[in-house]
Amino acid sequence: MVAGVPIEIVNKVLWRIPNVLCLIGASAGEEWNGMTASWVTQVAMEPVLVAAAVDRAALTHRLIEEGQRFSVNLWSRDDTRPFVSFSKPARREGTTLNGRPVRLGVTGAPIFEEAIAYIDCRLWKAVGCGTHTLFLGEVVDCGFQGDGQDRPVARIEDTRMKYGGVKRRGAG
Numbered sequence: 001m002v003a004g005v006p007i008e009i010v011n012k013v014l015w016r017i018p019n020v021l022c023l024i025g026a027s028a029g030e031e032w033n034g035m036t037a038s039w040v041t042q043v044a045m046e047p048v049l050v051a052a053a054v055d056r057a058a059l060t061h062r063l064i065e066e067g068q069r070f071s072v073n074l075w076s077r078d079d080t081r082p083f084v085s086f087s088k089p090a091r092r093e094g095t096t097l098n099g100r101p102v103r104l105g106v107t108g109a110p111i112f113e114e115a116i117a118y119i120d121c122r123l124w125k126a127v128g129c130g131t132h133t134l135f136l137g138e139v140v141d142c143g144f145q146g147d148g149q150d151r152p153v154a155r156i157e158d159t160r161m162k163y164g165g166v167k168r169r170g171a172g
């Protein structure tokens with residue numbers, strides 16, 4: 001709720017914030033997951049910190065708290081299909097998540113082999129933000145994969161998907 005502003009306007013304005021669309025990788029022990037996320041950005045240069053806001057109800061939230069690490073997997077703009085399947089807990093089979101090959105990074109967080117670039121983070125701090133927790137990760141490794149350096153990265157406006165705005169009544 002934003003006092004005095006209709007919910008539709010709050011949503012429409014907040015949905016105009018340009019955001020990346022990526023997959024967050026998280027793991028604890030043998031449990032791995034990948035999660036579609038748009039609330040991801042760099043927040044400091046020294047140390048190099050990247051933040052991801054994760055819903056307190058998400059499996060990824062528990063895995064980041066337990067595993068103390070996460071990865072940010074940037075995806076090619078011309079392949080936004082994974083974002084649908086990774087908007088619910090992923091199925092792990094061996095070294096795949098929803099059938100997509102994964103390896104463990106320096107921190108032990110799962111990294112998608114098909115990502116055009118990855119950022120491997122050790123949890124630096126977790127800040128409670130109501131419905132979400134802002135996980136601040138120190139970047140310990142990152143790189144491009146395949147021809148990723150030449151490919152534009154997926155953004156939320158490339159899809160019809162929306163995330164954010166005002167929490168729906170009764171949701172969560």
Ligand SMILES: Cc1cc2nc3c(=O)[nH]c(=O)nc-3n(C[C@H](O)[C@H](O)[C@H](O)COP(=O)(O)O)c2cc1C
Nearest residue numbers: 036037038039054055058059060087088089161163
């Ligand atoms: C376009 C889009 C963007 C999303 N961005 C986020 C996000 O930034 N943070 C978040 O916690 N959930 C986000 N979600 C929701 C999660 O992908 C979804 O709730 C997921 O099932 C929860 O993760 P889990 O598999 O860890 O339970 C987004 C979903 C969509 C469709």
